Amino acid sequence: MxxxxxxxxxxxxxxxxxxxxxxxATVHAAAWKDLFDGYLSERARATGEPFVPFDPVEDYDRYVDGRPRADGTREFLASRGVHLDENEVRELGDRKNALVLRRLRHDGVxxxxxxxxxxxxxxxxxxxxxxxxxxxxxxxxxxxxxxxxxxxxxxxxxxxxxxxxxxxxxxxxxxxxxxxxxxxxxxxxxxxxxxxxxxxxxxxxxxxxxxxxxxxxxxxxxxxxxxxxxxxxxxxxxx
The missing domain is CATH 3.40.50.1000 (HAD superfamily/HAD-like)
Structure with missing residues (x-):
């Protein structure tokens, strides 16, 4: 060695x-949770399906960590049986990035x-x-x-x-x-x-x-x- x-x-x-x-990584996990919990709770109210929050450890590691934003968005939502068009995927990814930038400005690196x-x-x-x-x-x-x-x-x-x-x-x-x-x-x-x-x-x-x-x-x-x-x-x- x-x-x-x-x-x-x-x-x-x-x-x-x-x-x-x-x-x-914790900043990204928190931003993904803010994004997905907001989206999933709105969807649950509209469809009557139960709301199951994003797990910032298990879901983050399995579906989004290390992947490009669009891929992570697609992978996680697919695990919940949700399939969006590319414009919707891009919009959610942009919202997540804005959440990250806000947290980085507030907390630093x-x-x-x-x-x-x-x-x-x-x-x-x-x-x-x-x-x-x-x-x-x-x-x-x-x-x-x-x-x-x-x-x-x-x-x-x-x-x-x-x-x-x-x-x-x-x-x-x-x-x-x-x-x-x-x-x-x-x-x-x-x-x-x-x-x-x-x-x-x-x-x-x-x-x-x-x-x-x-x-x-x-x-x-x-x-x-x-x-x-x-x-x-x-x-x-x-x-």
Whole structure:
């Protein structure tokens, strides 16, 4: 293993943003809950069906975490037997983004201290770095957290749309990041807290997939394909 806890021959590290580098996963989960609970309660009143609220842990992890907004909206609503046209899906996604931006303006953005230490160690070891996120706010979040300069490439929701890439759990965005860095997938490590993201890392045949367990789902991360699961990236560094 290398001094940063990765297999020998690893040349690049590809990091998810929310929940891996920054403490914004809870912001996203809360925004999704606000959105879906409002929508589902209105639907229940109109149809007479029972109102079952969005679970910010189980539903978030299973259906929306790590996915592009439209995909997450579609996946969750389909799990409740609701199928909307693309205009309605886009409208709900835009409302969710507005809720996130409002929360970020109010609460700010914090980076995980252990993650920042780890990225510095990775760069000191000569490895290249990239952020891979479904968020269209990735650039702003990195800047607000003061860590934008730590990454050689950024594949986010804006880039994904522009280049027509499939979102996680497809491996496309991680493969694109590896191409940007000029490194084969087998020589890159993926760092993910989302089940969809871990599956993307495994589907892309990356050299190593690190699951980051922030919410007590270590077993699920391993089942999804993580080679190792840590609660903090600094756990990979020598003690």
């Amino acid at each position: 290398t001094p940063v806890g990765l297999p020998a021959g690893t040349r690049a590290c590809l990091f998810d943003l929310d929940g891996v580098l920054t403490r914004t 914090d980076a995980y201290e252990g993650s920042v230490r780890y990225v510095h160690a990775v760069r000191a070891a000569g490895l290249r770095t990239a952020v891979v996120s479904a968020s269209t706010n990735c650039r702003a979040v990195l800047a607000a957290a003061g860590i934008a300069e730590l990454f050689d490439a950024r594949i986010d929701g804006v880039v994904t749309t522009r280049r027509g890439l499939a979102g996680k759990p497809a491996p496309d965005t991680y493969l694109e990041a590896a191409r940007e860095l000029g490194v084969p997938a087998g020589e890159a490590a993926v760092f993910e807290d989302a089940l969809a993201g871990v599956r993307a890392g495994r589907a892309g045949a990356f050299g190593y997939v690190v699951g980051v367990d922030r919410v007590g789902q270590a077993a699920d991360l391993r089942a999804a394909g993580a080679d190792v699961v840590v609660t903090d990236l600094a756990d990979l560094l020598p003690s």
